[in-house]
Amino acid sequence: MKTAKLKCVIIVTYFLIASISAVKSSTEELTNVKRSDFPHEFLFGAATSAYQVEGAFHEDGKSLSNWDIFCHIDGNVIDGSNAEIADDHYHRFMEDIEIMESLGLTAYRFSISWSRVLPRGKLGVINQVAIDFYSKIIDNLVLRGIRPFVTLFHFEFPHELEERFGGWLSPLMQEEYVYFAEVCFRSFSDRVKHWLTFNEINLYAEFAYERAVFPPLRCSPPFGDCASGNSDVEPLVVAHNMLLAHGQAAKLYREKFKSKMDGVLGITVSAFMYVPLTDDENDKEAANRALAFNNGWTLDPLVFGEYPPEMRKIHGSELPRFSAEQSLLLSKSIDFIGINHYGTLYAKDCIHSGCICNDSSCTAGSDRAIRGYVYTAGERDGIPIGERTGMDRFYVVPRGMEDIVDYIKERYNNVPMFVTENGFSYPVEKDDSFQLHDVGRIQFHRSYLAHLAQAIRKGGDVRGYFVWSLMDNFEWSNGYGIKFGLYQIEHPTLKRIPKLSATWYTDFLNKSTIFDAPISCNDASRLQSQ
Numbered sequence: 001m002k003t004a005k006l007k008c009v010i011i012v013t014y015f016l017i018a019s020i021s022a023v024k025s026s027t028e029e030l031t032n033v034k035r036s037d038f039p040h041e042f043l044f045g046a047a048t049s050a051y052q053v054e055g056a057f058h059e060d061g062k063s064l065s066n067w068d069i070f071c072h073i074d075g076n077v078i079d080g081s082n083a084e085i086a087d088d089h090y091h092r093f094m095e096d097i098e099i100m101e102s103l104g105l106t107a108y109r110f111s112i113s114w115s116r117v118l119p120r121g122k123l124g125v126i127n128q129v130a131i132d133f134y135s136k137i138i139d140n141l142v143l144r145g146i147r148p149f150v151t152l153f154h155f156e157f158p159h160e161l162e163e164r165f166g167g168w169l170s171p172l173m174q175e176e177y178v179y180f181a182e183v184c185f186r187s188f189s190d191r192v193k194h195w196l197t198f199n200e201i202n203l204y205a206e207f208a209y210e211r212a213v214f215p216p217l218r219c220s221p222p223f224g225d226c227a228s229g230n231s232d233v234e235p236l237v238v239a240h241n242m243l244l245a246h247g248q249a250a251k252l253y254r255e256k257f258k259s260k261m262d263g264v265l266g267i268t269v270s271a272f273m274y275v276p277l278t279d280d281e282n283d284k285e286a287a288n289r290a291l292a293f294n295n296g297w298t299l300d301p302l303v304f305g306e307y308p309p310e311m312r313k314i315h316g317s318e319l320p321r322f323s324a325e326q327s328l329l330l331s332k333s334i335d336f337i338g339i340n341h342y343g344t345l346y347a348k349d350c351i352h353s354g355c356i357c358n359d360s361s362c363t364a365g366s367d368r369a370i371r372g373y374v375y376t377a378g379e380r381d382g383i384p385i386g387e388r389t390g391m392d393r394f395y396v397v398p399r400g401m402e403d404i405v406d407y408i409k410e411r412y413n414n415v416p417m418f419v420t421e422n423g424f425s426y427p428v429e430k431d432d433s434f435q436l437h438d439v440g441r442i443q444f445h446r447s448y449l450a451h452l453a454q455a456i457r458k459g460g461d462v463r464g465y466f467v468w469s470l471m472d473n474f475e476w477s478n479g480y481g482i483k484f485g486l487y488q489i490e491h492p493t494l495k496r497i498p499k500l501s502a503t504w505y506t507d508f509l510n511k512s513t514i515f516d517a518p519i520s521c522n523d524a525s526r527l528q529s530q
């Protein structure tokens with residue numbers, strides 16, 4: 001007994017000493033972090049999205065969305081699941097808000113289901129039950145001092161719009177979106193100060209129209225063998241329509257609704273960090289190109305009014321153009337940038353070395369097909385760039401957080417930033433044993449936060465951080481097997497069970513000022529043995 005206690009004291013002392021002596025110059029080793037490393041007004045939250053948590057897929061007037069249709073086709077979702085019930089957040093939102101309060105969150109990012117609010121788009125009526133539902137969420141957040149961050153488009157929309165005119169491939173979708181945005185602004189901008197027009201245009205365009213893992217499952221070889229689609233051109237068209245829709249919605253917001261609370265409006269990007277595969281100058285260039293193709297595709301137009309020069313050079317006339325008027329509409333149309341950051345990948349040049357990319361070497365596993373003549377992968381000579389996770393391309397590279405913030409800060413003149421998503425999932429085979437005792441997730445957040453704090457010390461204007469996700473949920477085509485939550489959802493009871501990471505986050509937010517968030521003796525030994 002005595003020995004166990006002594007061992008425990010030694011381990012905890014070890015962590016305390018480590019936390020005091022966090023060597024800030026040796027950035028690779030940053031793992032210790034405390035609340036007071038961040039500015040006083042910095043927001044700490046968690047994020048979800050409507051389709052992934054709400055359930056109630058056909059209730060209270062909601063129509064079927066693109067995802068409802070997609071999930072009901074065999075083979076589209078890995079485990080054959082769907083989000084008919086998901087986390088049942090639609091009926092349990094009060095309990096979930098209480099959880100947020102108990103965690104000590106100061107912000108919560110969620111999205112509004114388009115097919116719930118406007119079941120038939122512009123054609124039909126506004127579904128008042130849906131407006132009341134989101135109103136209740138917002139009121140209860142505000143009451144508890146939790147800032148609502150509202151995303152308008154998080155991959156989900158009324159399926160009817162796909163059927164009627166082909167969804168985002170058509171410019172008609174812009175009008176539909178602006179109408180949806182206006183309904184939301186009108187209903188909620190007296191209480192919501194932070195708006196995100198779109199979640200990850202770059203990932204959506206690629207997943208739905210290049211690689212076909214999202215509806216409407218369109219692609220062409222060598223990216224995949226779909227019934228229809230054009231993987232070279234359609235992602236560009238879709239992103240173009242979304243960017244223009246953003247521009248119009250932003251203008252409308254600034255003209256008619258911003259003044260209600262002096263609100264701000266931004267967008268999120270799926271922001272991988274890329275590092276060159278070798279020291280070769282061409283690979284360095286390739287890493288820069290990958291960054292421009294990935295982040296710049298969305299952000300350059302919304303800050304500078306034009307697609308990145310790197311993309312214009314390579315795509316030529318394939319890339320849609322903005323008229324002078326559109327360019328003016330788009331430039332400076334965001335007040336902040338939402339960074340969804342999970343991992344870092346290697347980039348290899350394919351212009352000078354002429355990568356030969358066949359189906360197996362470029363599209364399988366963690367590798368990706370060539371865009372911008374860059375081949376990106378998570379491994380070099382069979383060695384992963386960081387710890388593997390449950391997601392193919394999400395390797396744990398904490399330093400990437402600092403680098404991506406530095407990059408965005410430099411390229412976009414330090415426009416205010418929020419880390420709108422950052423999270424960890426265990427590889428599926430490991431998940432069961434670590435589901436509740438998720439020390440790997442704690443380590444992930446600590447080290448990514450430590451690097452975020454470092455980026456802020458270097459001058460990055462980052463104003464908040466959101467854990468993805470508040471609770472395990474429907475991970476799109478991956479179903480329920482991949483889990484990112486601070487809370488587990490027990491099936492079939494749907495009981496919310498806090499994981500160790502939930503306790504850690506609460507302690508980090510409430511108790512860590514001088515020292516790193518405390519961990520118990522047991523947790524410390526487990527952390528060491530991982």
Ligand code: NOJ
Pocket residue numbers: 049052199200340391421468475476484
């Ligand atoms: C990005 C998306 O916004 C979110 O919906 C998804 O679940 C997470 N990343 C994890 O893949």
